Amino acid sequence: MTDTPLTWLYAPGDRPHVVTKALASGADVVIVDLEDAVAPDRKAYARDATAELLSDGPQPAPVPVHVRVNALDGPWGAADLAALAPAPGMAGVRLPKLTRPQDVVGTALRTGDVPLYALLETALGVEHAFAVASCHPALRGIALGEADLRADLGVRDDAGLDWCRSRVIVAARAAGLPPPPQSVHPDTRDLEGLIASCAHGRALGFLGRAAVHPRQLPVIERAYLPTQREIEQAETVVKAAAQQAGAQALADGRFVDAAVVRAARRTLALSRRR
Template structure:
């Protein structure tokens, strides 16, 4: 069983169909740092009600809390999902296909009768991306926003992956402007393409994402590798913080490193984020994107 330390968000969010409790059990005991039990895309219409009941039972008996992706609030099942799950012992809820702040507030209001549950809002349309900051600041229950890229690509009628770069940066900026964690990167749908997943995840980290949604356990190691600072990056961060302590002893909070880089509080914050990780391997031959 793998869980992210309390001082950082998960690197991997593994989606599992609510109709497969056996897979949920394996996921909760596996390497993914967060598990999302899916009531939406992975569940056919005729199985929605039964899947919701299954999630409630799983939540009561699971060895650790998990997240649930509910159905679209404007569809026939979303409101009932929220009503049923409001009191469940969950880690959080993922709200799909959100486009407006009002939808988010409606979801938060529907959960108000139960214990507070963090809302992770998925933006999957052109309108949702345009309203990213309004959605991110719609309610104190919003704990994160991210993209659903498959639906967004269809919404934009885009065929090139790079066509989504503006939307990606928009959501990263909106999340950070709202004081939320860096968004979780959308899924890489080709399960067999490990090298493509790794490269895409490294690029996602460089663009400001942190962590990634995955649809199969075999994708977890590549995502963890991409979102874990390498030993050299770790060492440089430690050296920078040591230099900061020396500068502070001389009455300064900003300084130049030996190789001429200017260090201010923002750089220090980034170094501390790197040190939240232990390097995966003793080798520093592998460069990571900062």
């Protein structure tokens, strides 16, 4: 995996063969899901199967494995953490339906150095976005859970979530966290819709996206990698900055200052994945 994950693939924890396929899918991060993808009568089995997967084995996982546990205020979340916190193969814990910084802090006390990721899926969670994002050094990222958020807000049109998306992107930046990845595009057959949605998300400031099927991974990666034109423009900016200190205008009329140079360097760093 690179330092900048672009693809996060969910796999149901009660289907170990699907998790195995996900690990070989090319995703940057695999998220074993104990929450929405698992029926109530399968929760215990999913937890045990995931604990076995993440226990000491002869080979490390080919990509980082995160686990989305059940909601901390529900009947299964505490048991998930108790079973999985000691697992050496767990690279991250994703906390669904987070609304309070206290829940992050309490989880960090139980999981030690394991990175935590908060999913904000309600109006209250979005309102507390910065407080959650900045509450503990173990928290490494925040993101939206858009299906639940859409239901909580009564939003029918996709554009109705844009304010929440921007709110979370700003909160992550203000807290010094990486840009959030987009929430999943649930229709795995609608690749054209996925392309358009990724383009919109990238314009808002997201970086990468969660997926629910391997066929979505190459679409997401292409959408979030810089184009050849963007790379060439960034190279021009960085070269000009190296030749002359201070703000300046390029031959094509673009004005280059320190902020533009920083953005160009980010583009070039991301382009190294190509």
